[in-house]
Amino acid sequence: MTTSYRITLLPGDGIGPEIMAVARRLLDEVSSSNGFSLVYDEQPMGGVAIDATGQPLPTSTLEACKAADAVLLAAIGSPQYDNLPREQRPESGLLGLRSALGLFANLRPVKIIPALIDASTLKREVIEGVDLMVVRELTGGVYFGTPKGRVEAEGRVRAFNTMAYFDDEIDRIARVGFDLARQRSGRLCSVDKANVLDVSQLWRDRVEAMHSTSYPEVELSHMYVDNAAMQLVRNPRQFDVLLTSNLFGDILSDEAAMLTGSIGMLPSASLGESGPGLFEPIHGSAPDIAGRDVANPMAMVLSAAMMLRVGLQQDAAATALETAVDRVLAAGYRTGDLMIEGCTQLGCRAMGEQLLGALAG
Numbered sequence: 001m002t003t004s005y006r007i008t009l010l011p012g013d014g015i016g017p018e019i020m021a022v023a024r025r026l027l028d029e030v031s032s033s034n035g036f037s038l039v040y041d042e043q044p045m046g047g048v049a050i051d052a053t054g055q056p057l058p059t060s061t062l063e064a065c066k067a068a069d070a071v072l073l074a075a076i077g078s079p080q081y082d083n084l085p086r087e088q089r090p091e092s093g094l095l096g097l098r099s100a101l102g103l104f105a106n107l108r109p110v111k112i113i114p115a116l117i118d119a120s121t122l123k124r125e126v127i128e129g130v131d132l133m134v135v136r137e138l139t140g141g142v143y144f145g146t147p148k149g150r151v152e153a154e155g156r157v158r159a160f161n162t163m164a165y166f167d168d169e170i171d172r173i174a175r176v177g178f179d180l181a182r183q184r185s186g187r188l189c190s191v192d193k194a195n196v197l198d199v200s201q202l203w204r205d206r207v208e209a210m211h212s213t214s215y216p217e218v219e220l221s222h223m224y225v226d227n228a229a230m231q232l233v234r235n236p237r238q239f240d241v242l243l244t245s246n247l248f249g250d251i252l253s254d255e256a257a258m259l260t261g262s263i264g265m266l267p268s269a270s271l272g273e274s275g276p277g278l279f280e281p282i283h284g285s286a287p288d289i290a291g292r293d294v295a296n297p298m299a300m301v302l303s304a305a306m307m308l309r310v311g312l313q314q315d316a317a318a319t320a321l322e323t324a325v326d327r328v329l330a331a332g333y334r335t336g337d338l339m340i341e342g343c344t345q346l347g348c349r350a351m352g353e354q355l356l357g358a359l360a361g
């Protein structure tokens with residue numbers, strides 16, 4: 001009997017459905033050629049779900065995600081929902097999903113693809129050989145801390161959020177960072193703002209403690225987040241695993257993405273202690289280019305590869321997708337975001353066709 005996996009697909013908004021269509025065709029191909037099958041359950045989330053049900057994360061969508069072996073998300077969000085109360089916006093659906101599935105560990109690999117070196121706004125000698133992993137805490141910190149809100153006080157309006165971590169929340173994400181560092185080059189850099197924030201001091205204390213008790217062989221360093229932002233563009237090769245909190249990781253991972261030339265290239269995995277992982281590109285729904293068949297589907301395809309490798313332990317199929325991306329780029333095909341002189345510009349669908357062809361070859 002062939003192994004079969006249940007995959008909940010969340011195409012979402014903007015360019016989401018276009019890039020998801022590409023990933024799905026490629027997944028069909030690599031699954032059948034590697035002897036397993038994928039059963040898809042497509043569900044609305046984000047703006048499309050708001051339109052259909054009034055909620056960004058309908059209960060039926062959440063249930064389908066919980067029942068799946070893995071969840072593949074394209075992108076959510078659109079300016080048309082910006083005036084809704086925060087908890088009814090597409091982004092709240094995503095945060096709700098991360099939280100409900102317990103996906104506290106967000107892995108964002110940043111690896112320079114040789115063919116794209118000249119697509120980066122940074123110099124070749126700065127980015128050549130960059131291969132780092134951002135480990136971002138995803139279900140705590142200022143994204144979820146309470147109290148939060150907006151009040152009127154003394155005739156003024158005051159809005160506030162709370163950046164807070166429990167010691168055990170820091171420990172479980174630190175463990176993910178240390179384990180990854182051990183599998184990779186053995187270096188871990190923990191990023192905080194311990195010179196100013198109490199929550200960061202606890203973060204640093206816990207990471208230090210775990211280092212000496214459980215991972216003495218890992219080379220640990222600490223860096224303030226402002227310095228880390230600078231070092232990422234000054235000398236990114238110094239980093240291997242970057243461990244950081246929810247908000248800092250959000251910011252630093254967009255910055256790190258630009259080392260690779262385009263945010264349209266970066267996949268991510270969000271994992272919990274158990275249950276299905278969520279795999280999604282780190283980019284957004286790009287409403288400005290939606291429906292025009294110009295989006296870059298490669299971060300989506302690489303997210304599907306991460307799903308195969310990390311979520312389903314189907315390494316060969318994952319490698320096949322990654323190799324297809326490398327081949328198509330090496331052959332000079334580019335979407336608009338990566339276009340440089342001498343290359344051939346393709347739309348989203350045509351890029352999908354090239355990727356499909358590259359799977360076979």
Ligand code: IPM
Nearest residue numbers: 077091092094095250282284
């Ligand atoms: C990301 C995104 C999300 C985040 C938004 C869409 C809520 O920017 O995954 O990085 O801030 O986590």
Ligand code: MG
Nearest residue numbers: 250251254282
């Ligand atoms: Mg972000």
